[in-house]
Amino acid sequence: KQEVTQIPAALSVPEGENLVLNCSFTDSAIYNLQWFRQDPGKGLTSLLLIQSSQREQTSGRLNASLDKSSGRSTLYIAASQPGDSATYLCAVRPAQAGTALIFGKGTTLSVSS
Amino acid sequence: DVKVTQSSRYLVKRTGEKVFLECVQDMDHENMFWYRQDPGLGLRLIYFSYDVKMKEKGDIPEGYSVSREKKERFSLILESASTNQTSMYLCASSYRGGRSYEQYFGPGTRLTVT
Numbered sequence: 061k062q063e064v065t066q067i068p069a070a071l072s073v074p075e076g077e078n079l080v081l082n083c084s085f086t087d088s089a090i091y092n093l094q095w096f097r098q099d100p101g102k103g104l105t106s107l108l109l110i111q112s113s114q115r116e117q118t119s120g121r122l123n124a125s126l127d128k129s130s131g132r133s134t135l136y137i138a139a140s141q142p143g144d145s146a147t148y149l150c151a152v153r154p155a156q157a158g159t160a161l162i163f164g165k166g167t168t169l170s171v172s173s
Numbered sequence: 174d175v176k177v178t179q180s181s182r183y184l185v186k187r188t189g190e191k192v193f194l195e196c197v198q199d200m201d202h203e204n205m206f207w208y209r210q211d212p213g214l215g216l217r218l219i220y221f222s223y224d225v226k227m228k229e230k231g232d233i234p235e236g237y238s239v240s241r242e243k244k245e246r247f248s249l250i251l252e253s254a255s256t257n258q259t260s261m262y263l264c265a266s267s268y269r270g271g272r273s274y275e276q277y278f279g280p281g282t283r284l285t286v287t
Contacts, residue, residue: 103177106275106277
């Protein structure tokens with residue numbers, strides 16, 4: 061059964077630092093991987109979607125990479141800001157028709173000014 | 174912009190009550206999903222639907238049912254609410270065709286059962 065793990069569970073950094081969030085998954089048979097952001101008490105906002113055939117996706121200060129064979133993805137945040145403070149979730153879509161996303165438990169990021 | 178809306182942000186119900194959570198999307202998506210999110214357990218799939226009147230059980234369907242009478246609307250029903258159903262409930266939707274689809278989430282409903 062597919063399992064998704066995110067390390068670390070929590071991270072605190074000063075403003076301006078570049079940082080990397082990690083996501084690993086146990087079964088490489090996936091269609092895609094999606095990174096989300098969740099603010100306290102709110103829903104999920106999609107940040108980046110990487111197809112299984114892609115190596116990376118970029119959006120502004122965010123860059124997500126995917127190494128499907130090793131079951132790993134990273135989310136790189138450049139020049140972090142206090143507004144980046146949130147929980148970041150990764151989720152994979154298994155390569156089976158009709159199945160939903162399988163989520164990691166998230167990394168809670170705190171950026172101090 | 175894709176919009177997924179949920180009928181309530183906060184809901185307080187009593188044990189034994191029948192509870193309806195409504196979700197509406199405006200992007201003509203075929204797939205709709207209900208998840209619950211709990212501290213330490215993450216997001217878990219309750220039910221999903223890939224078409225009108227079609228539904229599939231997720232990982233934790235016990236105590237829940239769903240209804241999809243129209244494409245844009247997916248309802249989650251707690252037949253007899255219990256305190257262990259206190260949670261954050263999140264609805265999502267996506268296109269069905271092809272391999273690459275992005276899931277879009279609503280703002281969530283924080284349900285408390287007393």
